[in-house]
Amino acid sequence: MDGEALAFMLLSALAILGGILMLNLRKVVHMVLAVVLTFLSLAGLYVTLSAEFVAVVQILIYSGAISIMMIFGIMLTKHNSKERRTKTPVRTGLVGIGVIVFFITVYYAIENLFYPTEATNLHVENTEQIGILIFSHYVIPFELVSVVLLVALVGAIILAKNKEADE
Template sequence: MLANIGAFLSSGENIAFFVFALMAIGGAIFMLSLTKVVHMLVALALTFLSMAGLYVILDAEFVAFVQILIYSGAISILMIFGIMMTKHQGEEIEPKRPWHNALLFIGAAGLFGIIFYVIQTATLTTGEFKAPEDNTMEIGKLLFSQHVIPFELMSVLLTVAFIGAIIIAKREEE
């Protein structure tokens, strides 16, 4: 069992995966456990950036670039502007729950133990993955040939959501 861990950590790619995975999990945990909204947003941005790092390790550079550009950049800035433009009466402090953190840690450690055991005992078949020469071109071909209708439906859905947000914002001003 320890030999498997040693073999896993012998590669720099696996160490980078481990670091990015821990950063993603840590950012998600911080996002859920922090109380100030801006701090939660910074933790969410850390999760987005670490997910982009995982995409780079998986040789999906286009998806990593889109992850950084859209989620880490645009969505985070949009959330910050939303926080800054809304009125906050005061943040409510939750009552102290002494057993909450202990139970949370026990549950997370148990889940980690179960996942670790399953991964260590699983027999995975090895195969050779042959990545295409240009990932971006292949994504574009699939997006505009086989998946063109869902792509257009998503653009219509996002436009309707944007118009709805503007209407709701106008109503709140009145």
């Protein structure tokens, strides 16, 4: 087993562990930290795939910004940590059947996957290639996304101010 396979096994195990912890932990803040573990391990997987730009974006956007937004959302809302659904055998069975169907579907999708000839220059200077594509061919969608994010930010501020005035 070479180092790349070992890194893949370790990072994928951490991603799965983070997902399992997120589902099984009781405190919401601990759940967010488990999601951060999953995000960081996915960034490591992107690095092993020679997608450094996507890995950095994964760390900056998801591990940083989205996680902080989740923590602020938790802190600013009222929640009762004792509200938990009870596990019933029917529900557990349906979840188990869903998991089995999902894994069978993924297995057959991977098994029947067609690999074309390898691209030799795909990972060479991929950040530069992404920058050239974004700022030459996709400038308008890039700017529209920034306008939508600005509108969402202004809307969130207006909604927060209205709730403060009502209280």
